[in-house]
Amino acid sequence: MNRITITFISALVLSSACLFAFAGGVNVPPEAHGRDGGKLHEQHCFKCHTDSVYTRENRFVKSLDALSKQVKRCKNNVGVPWFDEDTNAVVHFLNEKYYKF
Numbered sequence: 001m002n003r004i005t006i007t008f009i010s011a012l013v014l015s016s017a018c019l020f021a022f023a024g025g026v027n028v029p030p031e032a033h034g035r036d037g038g039k040l041h042e043q044h045c046f047k048c049h050t051d052s053v054y055t056r057e058n059r060f061v062k063s064l065d066a067l068s069k070q071v072k073r074c075k076n077n078v079g080v081p082w083f084d085e086d087t088n089a090v091v092h093f094l095n096e097k098y099y100k101f
């Protein structure tokens, strides 16, 4: 085998490995596509308060609607460019983990 053949074969092996990885990606759960509320929250929401505001005794959020409004208010304060899906993922995450409405 000469050098060119070897290069050609390794290129072929590499590109089929890529295709394989791509096909395998179809089964990735939706959270892995940037809608992970927990991760979004961790990245952007610990700048002014920790998660203790969600569990303190006198917390002011008393309904799912209020939670959604507060997340939007805080989100606008930080200026993170979230889509509604991202905001909803964070609302969902906070509700599941802390508020349980």
Ligand code: HEC
Binding pocket: 041, 044, 045, 046, 047, 048, 049, 053, 054, 058, 059, 060, 061, 067, 070, 071, 074, 075, 077, 078, 080, 090, 094
């Ligand atoms: C610019 C500062 C700031 C950032 C960043 C911030 N918050 Fe807040 N957040 C506040 C303040 C101030 C309060 C009110 C705290 C208080 O009353 O002691 C609050 C309260 C809250 C509450 C209500 C807690 C309760 O009493 O039930 C929620 C929910 C909340 N924030 C969610 C978020 C989320 C989600 C993010 C990320 C997008 C975020 N915050 C980022 C400033 C911020």
